[in-house]
Amino acid sequence: MSQIRRSSLRKRFHQGLRRMFSRLPKGLRFAVYRRMVDCDPAPSSRLELKVADTQEELDACFRILHDAYVGSGFMKPDPSGLRVTIYHALPTTTTLCAKYDGAVVGTISMVREGVFGFPLQSVFDLEDVRAKGGKIAEISALAVAPAFRKTGGAILFPLMKFMHQYCTQYFDTRHLVIAVNPDKIELYEALLFFKRLKEQTVDNYDFANGAPAVGATLDLEEADETFERAYRGRRDRKNLHHYFFGQDLANIKLPQRRYHTTNDPVMTPELLDHFFNKVVQVFPTLNDVKKALLWSVYRDDAQFRSVLPMLSGGGEDLGRALRQYPRYSIRCPGHLDIRAANDSQLGSFDLEVIEVSAHGFQAECDLDLPLQVDGSVKIELGAQQDGVKNTAHVMARAVRRKDTERGSYYGFRIDEPDRAWRSFVSTLEMATTTKDLAA
Secondary structure, X not given: OHHHHHHHHHHHHHHHHHHHHHOOOHHHHHHHHHHXXXXXXXXXXXXXXXXXXXXXXXXXXXXXXXXXXXXXXXXXXXXXXXXXXXXXXXXXXXXXXXXXXXXXXXXXXXXXXXXXXXXXXXXXOOHHHHHOOOOEEEEEEEEEOHHHOOOOOXXXXXXXXXXXXXXXXXXXXXXXXXXXXXXXXXXXXXXXOOEEOOOOOEEXXXXXXXXXXXXXXXXXXXXXXXXXXXXXXXXXXXXXXXXXXOOOOOOEEOOOOOEOEXXXXXXXXXXXXXXXXXXXXXXXXXXHHHHHHHHHHHOOOHHHHOOOOOOOOOOOXXXXXXXXXXXXXXXXXXXXXXXXXXXXXXXXXXXXXXXXXXXXXXXXXXXXXXXXXXXXXXXXXXXXXXXXXXXXXXXXXEEEEEEEOOEEEEEEEEOOOOHHHHHHHHHHHHOOOHHHHHO
16 A cells, blocks of 8 residues: 555656646756757667568567557557558558667657658648658657666667668658657657647547647758757767767668668568568558559569458459559669760759669759750669679650659650669569668
8 A cells, every 4th residue: 555655646746847847938948858868879789770671570669669559548459469550561661670689679660651641641731841842751650668768768869860860861851750749749849859830739640549649840951950059069978969960870780772772661572461461450451542552562563462452342453553653762863964966065964863664764853954855864873883883874865844842853765775774673673672672
C-alpha cells in the first residue's frame, strides 16, 4: 500500500512540475529544452545505425514500434505484436534501425511521396510546403526500446542524426513533415525548429488510433543557418548544429550505391509475403484502388505477382491500366551541348536526370532548352568503378517541356543509347532491392 501511495505522490509531483513549466513564456521554455540537449560526439562502438534490410531487423523494428504505439494509445494491440503499415511495403519508404550489441533498440521510418501519398496528408494541408519545391518525406514510426528510453538521448540523437544525413545526402529530400502528439510538438519546435502546418491541432488522427496530432515541417535547405544561430557558442555535447552538420559518426553505416539512385528498396517478394500477407493482414484488407496502386509499383516483376493482392474482380485489369511507377528514383547530373554544323557551340546546359527508359529520360533544367534540336549529352550514372567514371555519352534531343511551380521538366529522346546507358536502364529494371544494384 505504501508503495502505491509513493507512486501516486510522484505522479502528482511530476504533473505539478509540468503544469508550472507550461506556464513559462514559450521562449524561456524552448531555452530550457535546448539546455537539456546531450549529444555524445563519440558513441560506443557497440552502437550501429543502418538501413533495416533483413527480416530479423524489420521484425524487431515493427515490434518495438508496436509496443511503443500501444503503450501511448496510438494503436490497438495487434495479435502479431507488430505495427506494419502499407507505407512500409513501398520502395519510397526507408526504415532505419539502431542496434546495440547486435540487437535492434530503436527505429525510424522516412516515407517519401509514393502511390499512397503521405499518412498525414489525409488531415494536414501540404500546399505551402509543396509550393517551395523539392521532395518531401514524412518522418514516421519513431520508437526506442523501453530499456534505452532513459539514456539521455544516447539512442534517439544518433538515430535522428542518421535520419538527417540520409535525407539530405541519400534520399533527395528538402522538406520533412511530421504529425506528433500535442504533448511532444514543443520538443520538435525547440530543438529541431519544425514549424507548425496550417491546422494547429487535429483532434482525431486515424493513423494514430484517433489520438490528437499536430502537423509540422522543416525545410532542410534552411536548417543549417537556423541551427547555427540557435546553438552558436555552445560546447559540442550541447550543440545540435555541430552534431547534425559538422560531426561524423563512425556508427552510421550508409548504404553502398553503384548508381545515383535516391531510395533503397529492401522488400523482396518473400519479405512482402511474410509481413503483409502472413504475419499481418495488410494486403487482404486493402480496397481495390489501393491494390491496383500497389500493382502499379510491382507488376512488371514476375517474382512479385504471386504475393500481390488480387482485385475483387479476380483480375489485374485496373493494375495494368494505371501508370507504371518506377521502383527506383534517381538524380543523375548531366550536361547538354548543342553545336552548329561547323562545330561552334550554340548552347551548353546543366541537367538533372530524374527518370530514365531505354530510349529516353526526363530531366530538370533551370534554363530554356530548344526543342527538337539534337545535342550531345553526358550523364554521370554513378560512382567510379576501377578508377573509371560510370558515365553515359548519348545523342539526344528535348521533345517536350512541362512547366510547374517547382521548375521546368524536359522529356528527351535518345536515338542510339550507348552501352553504359543500356546497362544502367537494364539494371534498374531487373533489380529487386538496393543490394541488387550494388552487386
